[in-house]
Amino acid sequence: MNRQIKRAAVLGSGVMGAGIAAHLANVGIPTLMLDIVPRELTAKEEKKGMTLQDSAVRNRIANESKAKLKKQKPSPITSQKSLDLITTGNFDDDMDQLKEVDWIIEVVVENLDIKKKVFEQVEAHRTEGTIVTSNTSGISINAMVEGRSEDFQKHFLGTHFFNPPRYLKLLEVIPTEKTDPEVLSFMKTFGEDVLGKGVVEAKDTPNFIANRIGTYGLLVSVQEMLKGGYSIGEVDSVTGPMIGRPKSATFRTLDVVGLDTFIHVAKNVYDQVEGAEKEVFEVPEFMKQMNEKGMLGAKAGKGFFLKKKGEKGSVIYELNPETLEYENEQKKLKTEATGQAKQQKGAKRKVKALVNAKGDRGGDLVWNVTKPTLIYSADLLGEIADDIKAIDEAMKWGFGWQLGPFEMWDAIGVKSSVERMKEEGAEVPTWIDEMIESGFETFYKTENGKEYYYHNGEYVEKDVNPKEINLKLYKESNGVIKKNSGASLIDLGDDVALLEFHSQSNAIGPDILQMINYSLEEVNKNYKGLVIGNQGKNFCVGANLGMMLMEAQDFNFIELEMIVKQFQDTMMNIKYNEKPVVVAPFGMTLGGGAEVSLPAASIQASQETYMGLVEFGVGLIPGGGGTKELYLKSLRGLPQGPDFDLTKVANDVFEKVAMAQVSTSAAEARESGFLDNHDKISVNGDHLIYDAKQSVLGLAKAGYQAPKREKVPVVGEPGYAAMLLGAKGLVQGGYASEHDLKIAGKLAYVLAGGKLAYGTLVDEQYLLDLEREAFISLIGEAKTQQRMQHMLMKGKPLRN
Numbered sequence: 001m002n003r004q005i006k007r008a009a010v011l012g013s014g015v016m017g018a019g020i021a022a023h024l025a026n027v028g029i030p031t032l033m034l035d036i037v038p039r040e041l042t043a044k045e046e047k048k049g050m051t052l053q054d055s056a057v058r059n060r061i062a063n064e065s066k067a068k069l070k071k072q073k074p075s076p077i078t079s080q081k082s083l084d085l086i087t088t089g090n091f092d093d094d095m096d097q098l099k100e101v102d103w104i105i106e107v108v109v110e111n112l113d114i115k116k117k118v119f120e121q122v123e124a125h126r127t128e129g130t131i132v133t134s135n136t137s138g139i140s141i142n143a144m145v146e147g148r149s150e151d152f153q154k155h156f157l158g159t160h161f162f163n164p165p166r167y168l169k170l171l172e173v174i175p176t177e178k179t180d181p182e183v184l185s186f187m188k189t190f191g192e193d194v195l196g197k198g199v200v201e202a203k204d205t206p207n208f209i210a211n212r213i214g215t216y217g218l219l220v221s222v223q224e225m226l227k228g229g230y231s232i233g234e235v236d237s238v239t240g241p242m243i244g245r246p247k248s249a250t251f252r253t254l255d256v257v258g259l260d261t262f263i264h265v266a267k268n269v270y271d272q273v274e275g276a277e278k279e280v281f282e283v284p285e286f287m288k289q290m291n292e293k294g295m296l297g298a299k300a301g302k303g304f305f306l307k308k309k310g311e312k313g314s315v316i317y318e319l320n321p322e323t324l325e326y327e328n329e330q331k332k333l334k335t336e337a338t339g340q341a342k343q344q345k346g347a348k349r350k351v352k353a354l355v356n357a358k359g360d361r362g363g364d365l366v367w368n369v370t371k372p373t374l375i376y377s378a379d380l381l382g383e384i385a386d387d388i389k390a391i392d393e394a395m396k397w398g399f400g401w402q403l404g405p406f407e408m409w410d411a412i413g414v415k416s417s418v419e420r421m422k423e424e425g426a427e428v429p430t431w432i433d434e435m436i437e438s439g440f441e442t443f444y445k446t447e448n449g450k451e452y453y454y455h456n457g458e459y460v461e462k463d464v465n466p467k468e469i470n471l472k473l474y475k476e477s478n479g480v481i482k483k484n485s486g487a488s489l490i491d492l493g494d495d496v497a498l499l500e501f502h503s504q505s506n507a508i509g510p511d512i513l514q515m516i517n518y519s520l521e522e523v524n525k526n527y528k529g530l531v532i533g534n535q536g537k538n539f540c541v542g543a544n545l546g547m548m549l550m551e552a553q554d555f556n557f558i559e560l561e562m563i564v565k566q567f568q569d570t571m572m573n574i575k576y577n578e579k580p581v582v583v584a585p586f587g588m589t590l591g592g593g594a595e596v597s598l599p600a601a602s603i604q605a606s607q608e609t610y611m612g613l614v615e616f617g618v619g620l621i622p623g624g625g626g627t628k629e630l631y632l633k634s635l636r637g638l639p640q641g642p643d644f645d646l647t648k649v650a651n652d653v654f655e656k657v658a659m660a661q662v663s664t665s666a667a668e669a670r671e672s673g674f675l676d677n678h679d680k681i682s683v684n685g686d687h688l689i690y691d692a693k694q695s696v697l698g699l700a701k702a703g704y705q706a707p708k709r710e711k712v713p714v715v716g717e718p719g720y721a722a723m724l725l726g727a728k729g730l731v732q733g734g735y736a737s738e739h740d741l742k743i744a745g746k747l748a749y750v751l752a753g754g755k756l757a758y759g760t761l762v763d764e765q766y767l768l769d770l771e772r773e774a775f776i777s778l779i780g781e782a783k784t785q786q787r788m789q790h791m792l793m794k795g796k797p798l799r800n
Contacts, residue, residue, distance in 0.1 A: 449477020
């Protein structure tokens with residue numbers, strides 16, 4: 001069946017419902033969002049003389065939820081334009097519109113009786129064959145559709161998004177006993193390819209996979225804190241990045257989620273399990289008291305932590321669970337083991353160093369939290385999911401763990417840790433004993449570039465979406481064409497090569513520039529085109545700031561000018577390369593990262609791409625041609641004709657660079673001129689390299705020809721004066737410093753093309769020479785060097 005979802009409906013416009021509607025709109029799906037009709041007028045509505053029959057009143061709840069999407073941080077929408085795809089209504093007047101949609105998602109209150117009544121209404125209006133799903137976080141999916149028709153039950157399943165839907169990757173898909181396998185298969189593929197999710201099939205059990213194990217792990221940590229006499233801050237200092245978990249660790253996570261929400265989720269399991277498991281899900285008394293007192297976390301302004309303003313700025317205090325008072329500043333647990341763990345590279349080594357440190361307060365805490373969580377995850381295999389891969393992926397995608405439970409078990413050593421567990425009187429599931437006795441000592445293994453996991457007495461190859469290209473595995477099986485300390489050139493197959501950055505933070509230095517030039521030569525001889533991409537934390541945070549500062553402080557300005565010239569020449573080589581170059585940015589794509597992207601034949605950006613020319617923040621202007629390329633991209637995006645306004649383009653680019661504006665999504669990068677209309681966006685970041693490769697093949701097949709060298713019209717002296725006037729106004733208003741004005745003057749001069757007549761056509765190299773000269777003069781300034789030093793030391797800009 002050639003099924004498609006062209007239009008959707010979301011029933012319920014609370015935080016989660018509105019977030020799901022926003023995510024659907026972000027990926028281009030028109031969405032109807034409905035909620036209940038208000039029972040009474042607000043004071044404002046009464047004042048306007050409105051009645052309960054007015055449509056603005058009847059749709060008020062959904063309308064207000066839609067309006068809130070504009071203000072939320074982080075933003076649930078990738079562009080203000082996404083809101084245009086969300087229409088609102090109410091359950092009484094607009095249910096008949098459900099017959100026009102292909103997918104109906106229920107996101108009403110977590111109450112089985114209410115959900116069943118909603119589905120009764122839905123069935124009266126839906127067209128046969130329309131998929132209906134529930135976003136419940138734990139109510140039985142099978143129980144919801146009792147009494148519904150056979151067609152309804154065949155097309156019904158759970159789709160549990162994690163909050164916020166735009167940013168959290170996990171989508172748990174939960175079929176009922178009667179869900180049509182074709183519908184389940186379609187929703188899994190749709191979830192990955194269209195919604196950009198990591199999809200895991202879960203079973204219809206309390207809280208499914210991630211919330212079941214995640215809630216257990218959080219409660220075990222709380223109980224260990226009380227038992228071991230640790231403080232809240234001490235627990236958070238070792239249960240976050242030190243063991244491959246998010247910075248929010250344990251208690252900060254509870255503050256973000258909201259204590260009332262967490263207690264509701266924990267109670268859902270507590271009410272449905274027995275024995276020792278039930279004991280763990282009993283929320284400690286002090287947390288119940290916090291809930292009663294409204295100490296719910298971030299939304300209440302206080303929870304496990306409280307931020308207070310002091311003389312030297314904000315100070316974070318931690319709660320004393322015995323007194324429920326904020327008595328001390330947040331503490332960190334500092335022991336010999338935590339010190340050693342910090343020296344280790346990667347989560348696997350860090351966690352191994354900690355759990356092996358017997359008798360150390362930090363090591364014991366991590367072991368006493370890890371041990372029961374691993375055993376619990378193994379106990380639940382078969383009950384909540386069919387295989388360990390699903391459990392690990394759910395925890396990584398839903399809770400931001402770098403290592404799932406079984407990956408963590410591999411990291412600390414399966415055999416040795418099981419022996420220790422047994423010595424300490426813990427019971428390990430029989431299947432783990434059988435696995436070790438049969439000679440399997442790891443849950444995962446990699447062979448010939450393929451990943452395998454343990455399942456029912458053998459290693460099974462991971463089923464991977466063909467659009468997922470794992471560069472690490474690819475290099476292990478296929479090797480590399482050439483590499484140096486900064487980058488590697490890889491054969492991606494189908495006559496496409498890929499240049500992968502792997503320097504510190506993927507910062508660009510001479511080693512990467514050298515590899516870009518080598519790659520272009522190699523591709524022109526032997527390949528159809530080149531992808532520039534990687535799978536690091538961020539695509540590229542810019543040029544190597546530390547190296548440039550060191551050269552400037554040593555007065556090596558001739559050397560610096562040579563490096564900047566090499567950078568400029570390399571970017572021009574990308575632009576005018578004989579074969580197409582497609583850049584695949586994601587995450588932070590700043591400064592030099594944006595400058596690598598802008599001249600490419602095409603950009604294939606991840607939906608979560610934060611792109612900007614941010615050099616102004618460290619007292620510089622872009623040095624690799626970024627200003628010129630952004631200006632040219634903006635010019636190309638405008639219709640030519642009598643209304644063509646060169647000054648407006650120059651002013652817009654000047655403002656973006658001077659304000660160091662960074663897009664909050666790829667869609668916003670397109671709106672601000674960093675992406676052309678022919679550049680593309682990948683919703684699923686795991687498919688980015690594949691999509692970029694297809695873009696190269698598409699360009700090659702279409703007979704790609706390198707662009708011809710172009711002359712650039714500039715605004716000249718009148719444009720320069722106008723830009724400078726605007727900058728002076730900011731200084732006079734107290735919004736900018738004198739040094740900001742100096743940098744702005746250099747930027748305006750470059751962008752205007754110097755003191756020429758308005759509309760003069762200049763060569764690109766002329767603009768690059770102006771840019772390089774301005775860059776070198778600024779890097780020699782003491783105040784710029786102070787800004788660079790501050791950024792390197794503190795990670796944030798200095799205004800001097």
